[in-house]
Amino acid sequence: MTNKEAFKEAKSYIPGGVNSPVRAFGSVGGEPFMVSYGKGAYLVDVEGNRYLDFIQSWGPLIFGHCDKDIENAVIETAKRGLSFGAPCELETKLAKLICDEFENVEKIRFVSSGTEATMSAIRVARGYSKKDGLIKFEGCYHGHSDALLVKAGSGATTYGNASSSGVPEDVVKNTYLAKYNDLASVEAIFKSGAQIGAVIIEPIAGNMGLVPACNEFLKGLRALCDEYKAVLIFDEVMSGFRASKHGSFEFNKIKADMVTFGKVIGGGMSAAAFGGKAEIMDCLSPDGAVYQAGTLSGNPVAMAAGIASISKIYKDEKLYDRLGLLAKMLVEGFKEAADKNGIDLQICTRGSMFGFFFTKDEVKNYDDALKSDTKMYAKFHRAMLNRGVYLAPSQFETGFICSVMSEDEIKFAVDMANEAFKEIKNG
Numbered sequence: 001m002t003n004k005e006a007f008k009e010a011k012s013y014i015p016g017g018v019n020s021p022v023r024a025f026g027s028v029g030g031e032p033f034m035v036s037y038g039k040g041a042y043l044v045d046v047e048g049n050r051y052l053d054f055i056q057s058w059g060p061l062i063f064g065h066c067d068k069d070i071e072n073a074v075i076e077t078a079k080r081g082l083s084f085g086a087p088c089e090l091e092t093k094l095a096k097l098i099c100d101e102f103e104n105v106e107k108i109r110f111v112s113s114g115t116e117a118t119m120s121a122i123r124v125a126r127g128y129s130k131k132d133g134l135i136k137f138e139g140c141y142h143g144h145s146d147a148l149l150v151k152a153g154s155g156a157t158t159y160g161n162a163s164s165s166g167v168p169e170d171v172v173k174n175t176y177l178a179k180y181n182d183l184a185s186v187e188a189i190f191k192s193g194a195q196i197g198a199v200i201i202e203p204i205a206g207n208m209g210l211v212p213a214c215n216e217f218l219k220g221l222r223a224l225c226d227e228y229k230a231v232l233i234f235d236e237v238m239s240g241f242r243a244s245k246h247g248s249f250e251f252n253k254i255k256a257d258m259v260t261f262g263k264v265i266g267g268g269m270s271a272a273a274f275g276g277k278a279e280i281m282d283c284l285s286p287d288g289a290v291y292q293a294g295t296l297s298g299n300p301v302a303m304a305a306g307i308a309s310i311s312k313i314y315k316d317e318k319l320y321d322r323l324g325l326l327a328k329m330l331v332e333g334f335k336e337a338a339d340k341n342g343i344d345l346q347i348c349t350r351g352s353m354f355g356f357f358f359t360k361d362e363v364k365n366y367d368d369a370l371k372s373d374t375k376m377y378a379k380f381h382r383a384m385l386n387r388g389v390y391l392a393p394s395q396f397e398t399g400f401i402c403s404v405m406s407e408d409e410i411k412f413a414v415d416m417a418n419e420a421f422k423e424i425k426n427g
């Protein structure tokens, strides 16, 4: 089957042909290719075309596709049973690997997706603080649970329905929206008398494109949460073990009360987690009154993939430096190519995460991000794809470097960007 035929068939059975909207290429036009397999830094489609993959499953695959250590861990563990629904030591092992490195994560609970992690973290935070109000930030995406789908980034922004239909107003009445990197907007909510029990933020936002929070802003946020006794939740589903070994902490030195993880901690399998101070986490059932559960939570195969992934990260002290240099080399190359062709481009990296916006002004929040020229992004995306480079099919996403990418591959992508911008300019 060709890509076109395979996607047409998918569309007859699956809404939009995809199981997560952004995969459908809606904002960049054209149709997605159908993946046959992944290998190292590359994806190969059903027609045999190869793409240098800067998405890496939207972050989890920090060691690329089919990493041997993760693959072996998965295969060996699968032979002992795919799921137990009972405690197993692999869960404790992964929990230890994370808790021992994060001072503010004394206890952790595993779930199967980032959506569950943030949803559950908020429930615990509310149970602990005994206050229902929740502050979230415009352009931040925390998965697709009802209360969080208000001015959300990622696919929600891509498809222009940042606040989803089907979410009852009653459910979001306790969700207060603040502006990213704007402390006054947060302070105003606290001062309004709203009973805020939790504040959730991507300390390195990756779902409106890549927009890190400024240090002063996070410091102020920490102080406000302390003053008003609200639980500060850092959603590091994307940035955890991606921006650095300690996620955002290495950039801003701010500790949240709770942290959510996903993506890299599952090494490509379905694992995510939420954790925090023991005093907060002990509110969870069976010890406490906050209910939360999952049939496949702490799944042994997913735990094994996570253990292999995190252990490999801990063994390689230079990993994030190397990935960070490659990320910089890539976007600086893009910037130089854009400059040569008179195209405005803003670039940003945080460790192995990279982002770029087609706008002349610095991007510090969601409104700034929305000013990016999305038509230009679409043209660039298509021109790069035609040259074998797979970038996120939306302006409002982040790109990822994996450890098996070489400088030559980055140079190749930059060469292709030079060709792409020239082609776009010549119209």
Ligand code: PLP
Residues within 6 Å of the ligand: 058, 112, 113, 114, 115, 116, 118, 141, 142, 143, 144, 154, 202, 206, 207, 235, 236, 237, 238, 239, 262, 263, 272
């Ligand atoms: N939080 C953040 C910061 C994310 O980037 C994502 C997904 O991209 C999620 C939560 C939701 O995770 P999942 O897609 O595993 O439900």
